[in-house]
Amino acid sequence: MQVQGSVVRSSRADWLSCARTRWVGCLLAGSALLFSSLPAAQAANAPESASSNAQIRALKRAGDAVVALNVTATEGATSAESLGQRRSGSGVVIGPDGLILTIGYLLLEAETIQVVTQDERVLPARQVAYDLATGFGLVRPLVPLRGVEPVPLAGVSSLNTGQPLLVATGSSSGTEVGFTRLVGTRAFSGYWEYHIEAAIFTSPPVANHSGASLFNADGELLGIGSLFVLEAAGPEQTLPGNMFVPVDLLRPVLAEMQSTGKTRASVRPWLGLSSSERGGHVEIVRVDRSGPALEAGLRPGDVVLEIDGIQVTTLEAFYKQLWKRPDADADVELTVRQGSEVRKIKVHAVDRMQTLRKPQGI
Incomplete structure (x- = not known):
């Protein structure tokens, strides 16, 4: 899906922040926004669907799978110049063994990694992989995660410009969520010798974007937060937003990342x-x-x-x-x-x- 030159004008009113709250209340408050973008055949039943147990369970499962990450870099790490010695961000459980997906730069030259779950457990973790080519990182807790189901992955090809989406981040007091809108997808080149052919751009932005999870209305993971950008709609238009790395890029390399700690493309x-x-x-x-x-x-x-x-x-x-x-x-x-x-x-x-x-x- 290529979206260029089409600006989604989103006001702060579109950002239904649910910071430091439990998921169910937040989801009920924002369900009308999420389901208002469904195709006409589904939209007719949106009020009933939005309040259905199945939908609420799917979104709550997604929220429960989001964790906070606290990382300390090794002494003398060169990456500390730009990323800091101590870093914090988010991740999300994608594997039945507790495997966590996050944005890779949080893990650069990591000495220690801590996972903070929604019920405020602090668990030591180890780095499984860092993929330079996609920008993804994988982490696994050293202590088993109890009662956390992995989230399903979804592609972005079926999304529509302007469609409301849910952003979830981990914090020391639980999951924080809010709603944003899809601006589009396009190629992205980063200043740090990085390029991907399709990145997800959303607006309005979330501040704590590092490793944030982007979900659709079914609680399926679409992407992982990477950057705050000023030109979410393209280089010729000023629109503050975020860039997410789509999980479409993860599927072909996930097994290789777990096996070797990186990919050949890196x-x-x-x-x-x-x-x-x-x-x-x-x-x-x-x-x-x-x-x-x-x-x-x-x-x-x-x-x-x-x-x-x-x-x-x-x-x-x-x-x-x-x-x-x-x-x-x-x-x-x-x-x-x-x-x-x-x-x-x-x-x-x-x-x-x-x-x-x-x-x-x-």
Whole structure:
């Protein structure tokens, strides 16, 4: 589903916040909004359906599966510069063994991970996987989760622009929920050498978006929260919202992530750059202090014109040309403009996963 140029104007009144409340009361209050978007054949029975036990049970199960995550990074972690030494976010149980899905950046160089359940139990957990390619992370509690059912996964292809959706986040006092609307799905390129072909954009935004769960009216998981964005409707239109990574991307790689801790697609060249698109060019805005780009002499303000002689004007084109290499360890030639001078700089790319600090004892 491609939605571009179609803006969903959502006021704060659309955001029916149910923070720090139990699920049932919140769901009853918001059910009219959720079910107002159903197709006509279902909408005729919406009041009855919205109050039905089956629907309430499905949504309550979804809420019960949402947990809070507290993460402490290893000493000296380079990711602490941008993410902090201590991080908090959310996750959701997707497996019968307590497997939790979250956004991967929360887990970067994690030393300790704690799971806080809706009934306020604090459980130690371990990282199962971090997938650089999709951005997903997997966590498993070291103590069995009691009475928590995994949530079902759903695709986004059947969703309609403007459709109300439910966002759930974990906190120290239980699940917090609110309602937002679908703006659309489109490709997304992140400044941190990240690209996915389809991301979910919603508005109005939720502040504590890291690892937040996005559900449909049937309590099925659609995506995991990644970012706050100012252009949810596209680069030409200002509309504050959130970007969610769709669980459609998880199904093909879930088994591989559990088996190996990552995916083969994550083993790709990494330069250690943060970049943005400005004036039809790719501009470097930050250079990782331990990455190969710094060692090669790249610096903030440099404009990337070409990679291996191929012109690039967007982050997507830059990344895709970089990732064409079969191996992560590879020499890359960048043509950059530094001030008034155009230079060719050779960078020896590396495997990002090999640069991350491991917990003590691993």
